[in-house]
Amino acid sequence: MTMAESQILPDSAAIPRSVYEISRLSKTYARNRLVALTDVNLTLREGEFVSVIGSSGCGKSTLLKIMSGLMPPTSGRVTLEGKPVTGTRADIGMMFQQATLLPWMTTIENIVLPIEIRQGKSAARAARARAQELLDLVGLGDFAHVYPGELSGGMAQRASICRMLITRPAVLLLDEPFSALDELTRDFMNMELQRICHETRATAFLVTHSLAEAVILSDRILVMKPRPGRIVEEVVIPLPRPRTLEMINTPEFGRIVAHIRDLLGKEAEQ
Amino acid sequence: MTDTVSDDLPDTVWIEKTSWIDAMPRWLAMSLLFIAVVTLWDLVTRWGWVSPIILPSPAETLADLIFVGRNLITGDYMLGALWTTTKTVFFGFLIAASIGFLLGVLVGETKFGERAVMPYLVAIDTMPKVAFAPLFIAWLGFDIASKVALAAFIATFPIVVATAAGLYAASENERMLFKSMGATRMQTLLRLKLPTGLPYMFTGLKIAAVGVMAGAITGEFLGGGKGFGALIRQSASQMDTPRVFALILYLSLLGLLLYFTVVWAQRKFVFWNKDQRPGALG
Numbered sequence: 421m422t423m424a425e426s427q428i429l430p431d432s433a434a435i436p437r438s439v440y441e442i443s444r445l446s447k448t449y450a451r452n453r454l455v456a457l458t459d460v461n462l463t464l465r466e467g468e469f470v471s472v473i474g475s476s477g478c479g480k481s482t483l484l485k486i487m488s489g490l491m492p493p494t495s496g497r498v499t500l501e502g503k504p505v506t507g508t509r510a511d512i513g514m515m516f517q518q519a520t521l522l523p524w525m526t527t528i529e530n531i532v533l534p535i536e537i538r539q540g541k542s543a544a545r546a547a548r549a550r551a552q553e554l555l556d557l558v559g560l561g562d563f564a565h566v567y568p569g570e571l572s573g574g575m576a577q578r579a580s581i582c583r584m585l586i587t588r589p590a591v592l593l594l595d596e597p598f599s600a601l602d603e604l605t606r607d608f609m610n611m612e613l614q615r616i617c618h619e620t621r622a623t624a625f626l627v628t629h630s631l632a633e634a635v636i637l638s639d640r641i642l643v644m645k646p647r648p649g650r651i652v653e654e655v656v657i658p659l660p661r662p663r664t665l666e667m668i669n670t671p672e673f674g675r676i677v678a679h680i681r682d683l684l685g686k687e688a689e690q
Numbered sequence: 691m692t693d694t695v696s697d698d699l700p701d702t703v704w705i706e707k708t709s710w711i712d713a714m715p716r717w718l719a720m721s722l723l724f725i726a727v728v729t730l731w732d733l734v735t736r737w738g739w740v741s742p743i744i745l746p747s748p749a750e751t752l753a754d755l756i757f758v759g760r761n762l763i764t765g766d767y768m769l770g771a772l773w774t775t776t777k778t779v780f781f782g783f784l785i786a787a788s789i790g791f792l793l794g795v796l797v798g799e800t801k802f803g804e805r806a807v808m809p810y811l812v813a814i815d816t817m818p819k820v821a822f823a824p825l826f827i828a829w830l831g832f833d834i835a836s837k838v839a840l841a842a843f844i845a846t847f848p849i850v851v852a853t854a855a856g857l858y859a860a861s862e863n864e865r866m867l868f869k870s871m872g873a874t875r876m877q878t879l880l881r882l883k884l885p886t887g888l889p890y891m892f893t894g895l896k897i898a899a900v901g902v903m904a905g906a907i908t909g910e911f912l913g914g915g916k917g918f919g920a921l922i923r924q925s926a927s928q929m930d931t932p933r934v935f936a937l938i939l940y941l942s943l944l945g946l947l948l949y950f951t952v953v954w955a956q957r958k959f960v961f962w963n964k965d966q967r968p969g970a971l972g
Contacts, residue, residue: 488870507872514870520863523962524885537871537881569962 439623440464440487440591445496447482447649455648456482460496462642462651464591464623469614471626471634472642472651475684479649480627481595487625488514488593501590510538513589515597519576521568521583528552528564531582538587547586554582557616574605581616592617592624599630607665610637614663631677636663643683653683746932754936762940768921775918776944778834778906782841783948786898790846791891794853798887799879808854815847820908827913837909837917844905845898852894856887892956899952903945918944 445460457479464470472480485491486498489508498505500512521530531551536544555561558578568576577597584592597613598606610633617624628634634641641655657676659667667673714722728748734740735747742750761768793811796803823840830836860883868878910919918941925933 490866490869508870510872512870514867516863516866518861518863520861520867522864522882522885533881534871537868537873537877567962 436466436468438463439466439501440625441497441499442487443497445483445486445498446494447479447486447491448494457486457493458648458650460649460651464625466623467621468640469617469624469626469638470640470642471628471638472644473628473631473634473680473684474644474649475646476629477649478644478646480644482649483644484593484595484625484627487591488512510534510587511590513584513587513592515577515580515584515592515594517596517599519568519573519580521571521576521579523568526565526567527560527571527579528555530568530579531555531586534583534587551582551586554585555579557619558582558612573601574609577601577609578612581613585616585620585622590623592622594624594626596628597626598633599628606633611663611665613637614661618662631680632668635659635673635676635680636665636668641680643680645684655680655683743929743931746935750932751935754932755939758933758936758940768918771916771918771921772940772944774834774916775906775910775941778837778841778909778917779902779944779948781834781838782845782902782906783898785838785842786845786849786902787895789842790849790894790898791853793846793850794891794894795857795879797850798854798857799883804854811847811850815851819844819905823909823912826909832913832915834915834917836913837906837915837919840909841902841905845902848897848901849891849894852890852897853887856890857883859883859890860886888960889956892952892960895952895956896949899948900945903941903948907941 440463442460442462445457446455447457448455460483462470472483474480482491486493487505489505489512492506500509505512521527522533525533528548528551531554532544532547535547552561552564555564558581560575560578560582563571563575563579568579571579580597594613598609601609613624614637616622626634626637635657636659638657641657642651643653643655644650645652655676659672659676731745732748735742735745746754758768762772763769793803793807797808797811798804820840822843823836826836826839826843830839857879864882864886865878868882873881906917907919907922910917911923914920918937922934922937922941925931925937
């Protein structure tokens with residue numbers, strides 16, 4: 421397959437290698453025979469930012485749970501870095517709607533927690549230097565030794581970004597990470613996320629139901645529809661990088677948002 | 691020409707009325723209430739509305755308070771009795787905390803515990819536990835052991851329930867986080883569920899602190915022995931009501947000591963709980 425591709429495409433070296441591959445994925449909940457996902461195919465390439473958008477109940481949370489190894493698929497193929505995903509893995513980074521920092525541990529202790537859980541206390545101590553670097557990266561360098569109760573909502577989510585990055589994951593799975601923040605903080609955090617993804621050359625997959633957020637962050641957007649949950653269209657976002665908040669006011673941005681809203685709206689009418 | 695408001699007009703002034711009774715500081719309010727109750731008590735006994743055998747006058751009670759206090763300070767027989775009761779309460783609390791914690795983990799962490807053990811615990815908990823006292827005396831004799839057993843028996847249940855509730859307290863997101871980090875069941879229990887449940891467990895310990903006192907004294911009422919409960923019963927049977935009052939007051943100090951030890955431990959161990967530390971985090 422890859423051999424054939426490279427023969428057909430002479431400039432295949434310019435296309436980044438694929439990191440996460442999903443083919444013919446389906447998920448049926450046995451209890452109520454609900455078809456949550458059917459025939460989902462997607463490929464995340466290295467350094468790419470892909471979002472999935474859709475109304476609630478379209479299966480996007482189910483997709484993310486399967487991708488993170490928290491839930492098995494009913495059928496289909498799910499591979500990260502060529503290895504099948506059969507459970508949670510250290511090379512999968514996750515971020516949730518809530519920062520979920522443990523209040524009895526300092527910020528830096530929270531950040532090295534994934535290392536401590538998987539490799540023990542001495543490995544966690546060794547990872548502290550890197551944790552501090554990550555804190556500096558997200559602008560929390562001075563907050564390493566405070567408790568999460570003293571962090572604002574935005575700061576707590578930045579700390580949880582560090583916790584996600586500490587294991588050097590091959591892919592970042594983001595489950596509406598800023599939806600609990602106010603809109604101004606959210607805009608700011610989205611720009612921060614873009615910068616962090618760029619500096620760490622991360623491959624990221626975002627689940628959201630904010631159109632503007634998906635468009636401003638993504639290289640591609642997968643539009644999903646429910647009953648049964650499936651990807652109905654892939655929208656490539658041609659806006660240049662780095663993206664800025666001013667782009668939201670451009671006609672091109674407006675056209676893209678209108679197009680996706682149209683796709684989602686048809687569903688609502690059905 | 692401009693719509694600037696003239697400066698001659700008066701400021702808007704809010705007048706908040708607080709009644710003088712709510713405006714009193716705590717020390718004054720508490721003192722006033724104390725004085726009022728003691729005065730009423732004094733009048734009731736002075737005018738002979740109530741027989742002195744039923745309700746002694748404040749002066750008599752104070753005299754007995756001083757007598758008992760002197761007896762305790764000089765290390766006379768009452769100190770020995772208080773020490774016996776203190777030991778009963780201490781060991782009863784320790785046993786209740788240990789067994790309650792272990793049963794709580796069993797019920798809160800395992801499906802078997804939840805399905806099989808919990809119904810029986812609820813059934814036993816609804817029984818009047820004091821009724822078991824004669825059994826404990828029959829099994830363990832009239833010595834301190836039967837009182838410790840009754841005290842522990844009464845205090846165990848709130849700790850079981852609180853521990854189990856505490857283990858359920860971790861949020862769905864936190865559980866998902868630990869799962870995604872590949873945490874084992876033991877790691878999730880030790881690093882997430884137990885710390886999250888600590889505030890609940892301390893609530894259980896506070897309820898248990900009250901129960902263990904009741905259990906110890908009931909045990910001493912029914913089983914005799916050398917404790918404070920036996921002293922109280924003895925004084926009551928001699929119609930020495932002022933002595934009973936004085937003994938109860940000193941006994942309540944033991945209860946307060948235990949209760950506030952638990953509160954102190956909670957402040958120390960659950961330092962992150964903002965509700966427990968008002969003002970500390972702004």
